[in-house]
Amino acid sequence: MLENKDQSRTSLSDLGEFKLIEHLTKHVKLHHKSTLKGIGDDCAVIENTTNNKILVTTDLLVEGVHFDLSYMPLKHLGYKAVMVNLSDVYAMNATAKQITVSIAVSNRFPLEALEELYAGITLACDTYQVDLIGGDTTSSTKGLLISITAIGMADKKDIVYRDGAKPNDLLVVTGDLGAAYLGLQVLEREKQVFQVNPNAQPELEKYTYLVERQLKPEARKDMVKLLKDLEVKPTAMIDISDGLSSEILHICKQSKVGCNLYEDKIPLDQQVISTCEEFNMDSTTIALSGGEDYELLFTVAQEDFPKIKANPNLSVIGHITEENEGVNLITRANQKIEIIAQGWNTMN
Numbered sequence: 159m160l161e162n163k164d165q166s167r168t169s170l171s172d173l174g175e176f177k178l179i180e181h182l183t184k185h186v187k188l189h190h191k192s193t194l195k196g197i198g199d200d201c202a203v204i205e206n207t208t209n210n211k212i213l214v215t216t217d218l219l220v221e222g223v224h225f226d227l228s229y230m231p232l233k234h235l236g237y238k239a240v241m242v243n244l245s246d247v248y249a250m251n252a253t254a255k256q257i258t259v260s261i262a263v264s265n266r267f268p269l270e271a272l273e274e275l276y277a278g279i280t281l282a283c284d285t286y287q288v289d290l291i292g293g294d295t296t297s298s299t300k301g302l303l304i305s306i307t308a309i310g311m312a313d314k315k316d317i318v319y320r321d322g323a324k325p326n327d328l329l330v331v332t333g334d335l336g337a338a339y340l341g342l343q344v345l346e347r348e349k350q351v352f353q354v355n356p357n358a359q360p361e362l363e364k365y366t367y368l369v370e371r372q373l374k375p376e377a378r379k380d381m382v383k384l385l386k387d388l389e390v391k392p393t394a395m396i397d398i399s400d401g402l403s404s405e406i407l408h409i410c411k412q413s414k415v416g417c418n419l420y421e422d423k424i425p426l427d428q429q430v431i432s433t434c435e436e437f438n439m440d441s442t443t444i445a446l447s448g449g450e451d452y453e454l455l456f457t458v459a460q461e462d463f464p465k466i467k468a469n470p471n472l473s474v475i476g477h478i479t480e481e482n483e484g485v486n487l488i489t490r491a492n493q494k495i496e497i498i499a500q501g502w503n504t505m506n
């Protein structure tokens with residue numbers, strides 16, 4: 159995990175907006191020839207060739223709504239804010255090239271806090287080869303807001319939308335599910351223990367994978383590369399930000415198809431299984447509704463099955479059906495239950 163720096167405080171108002179921007183962005187490195195101009199002018203300038211299409215996505219993160227700084231270190235927050243956006247670009251089967259970062263910040267935050275935030279942002283940019291090319295900086299009356307826009311590129315023929323799934327396609331997910339949500343539960347539990355007893359030492363050893371998945375998610379750039387290497391182009395794809403059930407419903411609705419998802423095929427880490435037992439939670443519910451996994455969910459034609467079947471990062475979890483068959487979970491007991499946005503509908 160990323161380390162936290164100790165606290166000294168420089169007031170933002172002593173520094174002024176321009177010095178602040180200069181200070182925060184002085185370590186920014188550019189990785190792409192296509193970035194003709196980065197930070198420092200009225201606009202950034204990006205090269206575009208005729209074959210490439212440009213993809214654009216934005217996310218806005220608000221303190222108290224999307225993150226809680228009492229257990230989210232600012233460096234992790236910066237890293238995660240970038241991941242959330244890159245994940246959307248990879249979900250289109252595209253390459254992320256540039257980001258802009260806009261922040262609104264109250265005077266409660268010293269310069270050192272923003273340095274931490276930008277350390278996470280630049281680490282993400284360097285690790286994922288993305289150029290930070292601009293943004294905006296302003297004050298807020300309360301709390302921290304971060305808005306990131308990511309710009310990606312892809313050949314027109316490579317772009318994968320949500321609406322291309324066809325009956326008989328296989329439904330595939332990368333990695334494993336549910337850990338990020340459980341990581342949040344663990345952190346919230348520790349926060350409450352800490353509020354009651356500030357001397358309590360956090361007990362997180364058992365949950366390292368879960369906490370890591372919550373605090374330092376990785377967008378699946380590697381899976382986009384893997385699909386390219388395997389010569390598999392998904393028919394539809396989406397990233398898992400809200401939970402498996404909600405993302406399956408998006409693909410099915412936009413593709414006008416149904417789906418059978420098999421409960422026993424959903425990939426779960428051992429820590430997810432043991433923590434669900436400990437917390438008396440159902441691991442299928444967590445995987446379906448938890449969210450923030452930032453894995454990729456996609457559909458492929460049956461004929462591509464030989465290319466993906468041996469890969470430990472890819473799990474076939476179901477198949478696409480005709481629309482009138484509905485969107486269903488096939489349970490371990492072989493019961494068919496309709497999937498709804500947050501979990502499934504037991505009334506059916």
Ligand code: ADP
Binds near residue numbers: 199200259290291
């Ligand atoms: P303008 O007045 O044209 O909006 P600014 O003074 O806000 O310009 O920004 C100066 C430069 O710094 C621009 O290139 C802008 O994109 C960049 N910038 C401003 N804020 C940020 C930020 N929070 N992160 C990264 N770059 C930023």
Ligand code: MG
Binds near residue numbers: 293294295
């Ligand atoms: Mg500005």
